[in-house]
Amino acid sequence: MSDTTTRGVSRRGFGLLAGAGAAAALTRGDAQATVALTRADAQAAPTPAPARRRAYLGTYTTQPGGGTGIGLAAYRPRSGELASTGVLPGVSNPSFLALSPDRRTLYAVDERARGAVTAVRVGQAGPPEVLGESRGTGGADPCHLSVHPGGRFLLTANYTGGSVCVHPIGRGGVLGEASDVVQHTGSGPDPARQEGPHAHMVVSDPGGRYVLAVDLGTDSVHTYRLDPRTGRLHERARAAMKPGAGPRHLAFHPSGSYAYVVNELDSTIAVCAYDRRAGTLTPGAPLPTLPPGTEPTERNYPAAVVISPGGRFLYVSNRGHNSIATFVVECGGAAVRLVSVTPSGGSYPRHIVLDPSGTLLFAANQKSGTVTVFRPDRATGRPDPVGAAFAAPIPVCVLPV
Structure with missing residues (x-):
């Protein structure tokens, strides 16, 4: 109902009644009619549907049944109902996606032996559009990426390659050639999954001061400092997780003082104290991600x-x-x-x-x-x-x- 209407009677009309001294003479029937009119208007007025996001x-x-x-x-947002609006073709194996800080550019990995990353313009009225050329990541099977908080660099983890890659982001979100590729080394006690390094996630800390890379193959989390001039990574610290745990992903507490590392191979999560000034993680005792006594029908x-x-x-x-x-x-x-x-x-x-x-x-x-x-x-x-x-x-x- 607009601000020019009061309980079914317009402000202008109500003013005329009051000026004639008739406002006090409204009968009970008039009042009931006014209330009925108000209810009818409320029922007839369309309720705006929440905007879709x-x-x-x-x-x-490249897999059977894939997209x-x-x-x-x-x-x-109100109901959570999802609906398809189409597909952006021409982007191979986009198994992980990340958005730029200004929400205008979407970045996707190409998880293949010759790994690559692709930029997509999305912050516009029209359909999404691939920007420039895909760029190689210098390693096999990139499985995770994130945008540095400053919006100037894209960080990518190469799973099979066991390395971390940096791409500069140019005007309009276009990607440049890689400015650095850092190769991890080492292995873990699980011969099937830890025969070598497997970088599984790379993300900036909440303050944007350090970059952390989680390596499943070596049971470690690397901390790097990103040089904003050269786009190169310099290792500052390395945290050793429980042998055979297989760290996969982490999430920071909003305070920035703790990080939670989920371990893929032993179904645990570890709370790690985080020194924001030094960029160092101190892992605590891992906790199960399943209730005690749980026996899954397949390995978890x-x-x-x-x-x-x-x-x-x-x-x-x-x-x-x-x-x-x-x-x-x-x-x-x-x-x-x-x-x-x-x-x-x-x-x-x-x-x-x-x-x-x-x-x-x-x-x-x-x-x-x-x-x-x-x-x-x-x-x-x-x-x-x-x-x-x-x-x-x-x-x-x-x-x-």
């Missing part, structure tokens, strides 16, 4: 870890057990406690992520070809499913914006 889906294009490029979708491989915006809850995806573990964060971030384990609504939840508001949790179930959406309970943190599962070809990454 964009989402991007990563997949494998043909980056999936384009939209979701409703935790994949992603995400923390709520306020730092109250931590979520981990369990592939194999097909669940999402919820931890409550305690002692200002220094401790976590498992409080619930919720079915992921599909098979093999490789990637989970919160939307920018922190009110919706998305899970990309790789083997079942579905994306499920949850609404975490504000009091307990437990994710409650909303709506039906969204079908997608081999979804391995989902990026709501």
Whole structure:
């Protein structure tokens, strides 16, 4: 109802009645008619639907049943309902996606033996558009990337290559040739998965001072300093995780004083104290991501870890057990406690992520070809499913914006 109407009578009309001395003479029937009119107007007035927001889906294009490029979708923040809006073809194996700080450019890995990264313009009214040429990452099978907080460099982890790559970002988000490729060395006790280094994630710390690379193959987390003039990485520290744990991803507490490292090979998560000035991690004792006594029908491989915006809850995806573990964060971030384990609504939840508001949790179930959406309970943190599962070809990454 507009501000020029008061309970069914316009301000102008009400003023005329008052000027004639008739306002006090409104009969009970007149008043009832006014209320009825107001209700009728309220029922007739259309309720504006909440605006849909964009989402991007990563997949494998070289596997049977995979997609043909980056999936384009939209979701409703109120209901969590996802709907397909098309595909951006021509981007191979975009298994992980990241957005620039200004949200105008999307970056995708090309997870193949000759690894590459691609830039896509998305911050415009028209359809997404590939920017310039894809750039080689100097290593095989890039599986994760992130944009440095300053927006001038793209950081990529080469899984099979066991290395970390840096690309300068030019005007309009276009990628330049790699400015540095740092090769990790070493191995771990698991001969099948740790025969050599396997960089699985590279991300900047909350202050943007250091870059941390998580290596599954060597059970270590490397800390680098990025030179803003040359785009080169200089190692400052290295944290040793539990042998055979297989660290995969990490998430920082909003305070920046703690990081949570999820371990793929032994189904654990470790709380690490983080020295923001020195960039050093001090790992604590690992905790299981599954309830005591759990016996999955297949081996479990935790994949992603995400923390709520306020730092109250931590979520981990369990592939194999097909669940999402919820931890409550305690002692200002220094401790976590498992409080619930919720079915992921599909098979093999490789990637989970919160939307920018922190009110919706998305899970990309790789083997079942579905994306499920949850609404975490504000009091307990437990994710409650909303709506039906969204079908997608081999979804391995989902990026709501």
